[in-house]
Amino acid sequence: MKKISIILFTTLFFISCKNKIEKPNIVFVFADQWRAESLGYAGNPDVKTPNIDQLASEGVYFTNAISTEPVCTPYRAMLLTGQYPLKTGMFMNDILLDPTSESFAKLFKKQGYNTAYIGKWHLDGNGRSAFIPKERRQGFDYWKVLECSHTYNNSTYWGNDDELHSWEGYDAEAQTKDAITYIEEQSKSKKPFSLVLSWGPPHAPYQTAPKEFQDLYTNVDIKLRPNVPEEFTKKAKKTLKGYYAHCSALDSYIKQLQDAIKRCNIEENTIFVFTSDHGDMIYSHGETKKQRIYNESAKVPFIIKYPALFGTNGKKSDFLLNSLDILPTMLGMSGLNIPANLDGEDITDVLLGKKEDTRKASLVTCIQPFGQWSRARGGKEFRGVITKKYTYAKDLSGDWLLFDNVSDPYQLKNLKGDPAFESIIKNLEETLTEELKRMDDEFLTGSSYVEKWEHSIDSTGTVPYKW
Template identity: 50%
Template sequence: MGKKPNVIVVFSDQHRADATGYRGNPDVRTPYMDRLAAESVDCTTAVAGIPVCCPSRACLITGQYPLTHGVFVNDVNLGNDAVSIGEAFKQGGYRTAYVGKWHLDGHGRSQFIPRERRQGFDYWRVLECTHDYNHSFYYGDQDKKLKWDGYDAAAQTQDVINYIRASQESEQPFLLMLSWGPPHNPYDTAPQAFRDMYDPAALTLRPNVPDEWSGMARTDLSGYYAHISALDHLLGQLLDVLEEEAIDNDTVFVYTSDHGDMLGSHGEVRKQKPWDESIRVPLLIRYPAMLGKAGKKIAAPINTPDLMPTLLGLCGLEIPGTVEGSNYSAVLQGVGPEPEAALLTCVHPFGEWHRGAGGREYRGIRTTRYTYICDLNGPWLLFDNETDPYQMNNLCSTESNRELQTSLHHLLTALLMKRGDEFLPGDHYLQEHGYITDETGTVPYTD
């Protein structure tokens, strides 16, 4: 292959798949994401298999499933048992860089993270977690808190641009991960110019938003879309720099998110839930030198643990034995068997979806067409997403769909067996890992 490609992974927090122009959303303005989609492999059924912040990020960094890496609640530490994506690329001769939100350290959201807990990343401009996007701090190599200037996603993007430009002096390729905090709530803190783009009263609600939720949903969506348009503008800056430096053809460029956001659909907010608004995420992968630049869509369900091995596969690098996800680099090239289903998991409900708010453990699958979910009591949800794209008609346990449900249940059972997942109550796994939670099932964090 000659020189290995650079790899840039840009991922935002809580960006659901339908909130883009290229997916047909009539309201949100994302011209640069639309441009990227037209030049990329668009994975139209990409899912966050455990749709909540820390667990999803741990799956991304390790290529493992939550019961293996052990991060199935927020604000706990990701250990060093797995070979991380940073370590795997470093072993392949890459420089490694990470900028933005980390949320995998578990030692407090505002604490300095020493090198031995950075999962193989050398260039480091990181804070564990904050959602105060206009008063945001970070650490570099020293235990000295530094401040991002203004809207943190913009300052982080400029830092990454500087890194890309400086990297042209080196023959060594890089893996660069940029982790934006928005569009995660609070929704009303995007730069004013982007907030002015959206009038809540003019927005289109998904049909599965109950009438009594419409006012809140419109208000939240206007700010959510403002954040997304701000990020889209920054994405455009990154794409322009790659062209200016003449490395766009030989760079693997990814845009995705750690999970989605319900935003009033089905009378629910935020994440953890098994509906599409929570689990489906954007996943655009552009690598013109190998995949071409014409753009194409892949409907096969690709899960968060699959991204690490797929990127290693695109770069011709060894995939560590600790990885559980699948290498779909051949699928991106139009060859090789496609995945049949992505595994969906809630090990233990907590926080905004604690048991008192209706939270429950579940296991399920998302295929290209169907969603099938079981809770501890048995089958819970079954949707035909082709005929019912807003998931408003639960087919579970209906006589006419018994054969379909049985087939999907067998598929789910096979995936759970493959993962060694006995689907036990969440308290079992909390005790197994020694996690102590409060009354909402949340592991308390310190600032």
Template identity: 50%
Template structure:
């Protein structure tokens, strides 16, 4: 009888929450970052043209932030905010091709300091020393495993660096080769038993649009593409051609996501791995007669944002309408891993909200263009702006005053600008006051872009506003 009692107590200690052997297992993070993938161009988002079955399945298992935005919708600012949890005018990366300061406190540094292995594969775009330059270990912001390049969109002739300055070539379409390396990293880490943070950073579906493998291009014929109603008639032919190629890249990446998900399951760690799928910004693709990013319209601003949780919340999908911004990702991921969030972080921690708790936001988030450049240079209509995106409204000011106001519920394609409409005056006043309050709290004086360029000591092309770089 005493022996049986001892065995009973021993089993209880081994398997009970308070037992000495029932230690908490730290979750892994697989962060899948794409480039220029706008929120509406996915099957789960209601797009019946693009084929994304694997991501659609991931969405069914995830918390879907349907109003997620890239607060400064262009490549480098998003990436800097992702790593630091800070806004662009704090970390200073509000233009492309500038360096994220080495003094920055990043998510990779925090997680490595907490016992995590950290890995980065693909497009980096945070070193500011030319797009083909080698990034040495001391400038990798806490990432240990490294198979990356600053920036390229030559997807079929792409190279990368490991730990030495010797260039290595991705075989074929680079996303497929990068995925193979990511899968092996997942297998190796699962065997090692060390929790990991892996950022898989793809370069597509960013233009050039017509370079996906031929079998994916054959899936989409321009003449069959249906356009959003806000594409002007004189640009519809070009839009259809571009979208056909864009969708081909999307479907190719969807297969990559499917392979990654299968590898997590094969390795036996899918239920203990947080998976995030998102993009650094969207793509106008001729909506409102515009191309690419930086703009405050939804095609540029809104990004996919899926969080598949680990543990007891694994596979429990739902859609939420709260906005979430770029600087919120780092604190949210650290919160999900129950790690301390650095005091340098400005973003909000949505981890409790993801688990069904209280929303940490007030329902509005700030969108910005501190200084227009490149494809949205001033000669092409580019200008500074500050705005708010809520679950329902988009409100934007430029330096001259109120510029845009959309009711995204009744006007989902943003074709009716209510700004300065007398009927919308109370709404505009309310949003304007909320924006000014947020900017004051953030210490954003909303100055001309040249003031920030001077403040951070950047040298830009006076015509394009672009920081010169070498390919």
């Protein structure tokens, strides 16, 4: 009897240890302002991204990954909390995410993970270069972070020692090297790890990538999207050369990360994600930057590579993924508990074909226009949905936009007011209403939400911050 008990205890102990070790590692990499179409595998003929193209050929890549509120701070808050911006108050840049939030790193730490964050943060709201104390780091232990900077060469960061340091050279490259060092160290541990690497490029300024990558585009005649007005041709081509140089630099760092994961023998059991917080208009429709519902702003790249679950033969998914799905899916793929108050969905079973894809649409919002899309620049509140065929949006006065993205992929013809599409608009409005009801969003004026959350804004509708 004693011998049987010892054998049973040993077996249970082995199973327990095995399960603990087999929790997947997570390497979540996201760039700032990388639009979905600016990749080789997405059909762009000019941008050089061979390593991300290779990643797409080995993972699951999404053709309908949507940024729910396509601007920096709101996206980052949704990534960490899995909650809609009106539930956290994080609907503009440069405001503080509640330090008590039950967020990404805290959830993984509770279930046995080491956690790390390297790069741009943009969730503290106390000045873009200010020190962020441990109690406001949302549970991340390894910490090499600056709130926000778009100076990509020799930029600064705050380290675990609470001292200010500088990244040597192009910061995305230095941050990648640091992430690789972290991966190498963690690969020797029995505990799984969750690493978030947040790059500042390809966000403006566009002409600051390393020379070797800028040289790739010096003599290239950039092909513009048909929705760029002729008067912006020269500006758009110049901007895209710099933008693509940043993209190609980051693409080379994806290879370095993948090589490190393979070298450490953890590829099979590592969830690797590449994505972005939002896109960049780059003169499509004569517009710049983000916050819009146009494809160039709202659609982002999203690739998941997880060999243990999906193998390494690339799969394309047209699932309407949104920002709120990321946290529950990362938890679900890791076999961890998912809090009931998250607003997104664990889509693991949908990707595995075990569950039907029933999603009608992905929600896109602008709750309070600000900054680069202030009211003075044409910014306004809107709520909209993107389906596999249409983009539809309302502003406070009623129907605003309807595009057929299949027959009109560059969104050149607004179908609002066309009698032939009245029933389609009605159905899309009903879908939007369902989504807003699910999110407890009454679609009020931006100022009413600013007042409710007691945010302080300047004359442009932007939260004042310190540089």
